Amino acid sequence: MRFFFLQEAPPFFEGSWQPPKELSQHLRALRFSEKEEFLLLLPQGGAVGGQWNSAEGLTLLGLREIPRLPLMPITLATAWPKGNHAEDLVRRAAEAGVERIIPLLCEHSVTGKDSIPLGKMRRLEKIVRETCQQCGRPVAPIIQKTPQSLKDILEGHPKAHPVALTPGAWPLMMELGLHSPKEVLLFVGPEGGFSAEEEEWFQNRNIAKAGLLPTVLRIESAGPLAAGLCQHWFFQLSEANP
Numbered sequence: 001m002r003f004f005f006l007q008e009a010p011p012f013f014e015g016s017w018q019p020p021k022e023l024s025q026h027l028r029a030l031r032f033s034e035k036e037e038f039l040l041l042l043p044q045g046g047a048v049g050g051q052w053n054s055a056e057g058l059t060l061l062g063l064r065e066i067p068r069l070p071l072m073p074i075t076l077a078t079a080w081p082k083g084n085h086a087e088d089l090v091r092r093a094a095e096a097g098v099e100r101i102i103p104l105l106c107e108h109s110v111t112g113k114d115s116i117p118l119g120k121m122r123r124l125e126k127i128v129r130e131t132c133q134q135c136g137r138p139v140a141p142i143i144q145k146t147p148q149s150l151k152d153i154l155e156g157h158p159k160a161h162p163v164a165l166t167p168g169a170w171p172l173m174m175e176l177g178l179h180s181p182k183e184v185l186l187f188v189g190p191e192g193g194f195s196a197e198e199e200e201w202f203q204n205r206n207i208a209k210a211g212l213l214p215t216v217l218r219i220e221s222a223g224p225l226a227a228g229l230c231q232h233w234f235f236q237l238s239e240a241n242p
Contacts, residue, residue: 079190080112092224108192
């Protein structure tokens, strides 16, 4: 079933409703068939059923459950890419099933040291909503506005298995197979890589290092690729043990 994200909840959940202009235009452009049903995802959680009527518009059908996908909870703590590459990062992360995206403060960071401006945040949140609608994911990832340190991120995710993505380290899939985590925290460094002090910090806390490919990837590619591999591994495990 198709679904659409709402930025504001309707005043009621049943009956005829005039949707926002943008949504109305979108529904008409998609050429929904008469009486076809879909879901409207509420900003604070939950969903409302909707039915399209080309003559009368939209009818709300009451509260509905949000479909659940077999996705592993993944937090992507990543150095922030330059310029519009951040849009590529959040788009790919949304496709790969990342649950939360946190800008990571690193010693070699050139950008991403300050909070994401409001206008930019709204743009990024719009991108992840549109991406999730296209790829069939009914829960959009959360983008954290303020960058955090390695220490704060690690302490904020005590149940997640932390992995620092490092070129040349043993493959990520082998790390997953060894520990079989139910939740993952991925650390992605800046273009210059993690500093010697940061590498030592990982080592002192027994945080695993894992690699992806024999090539060096850009920031906006590394995290989403790693997340996609984690989701593939988790999905295979879910199918083998339903």
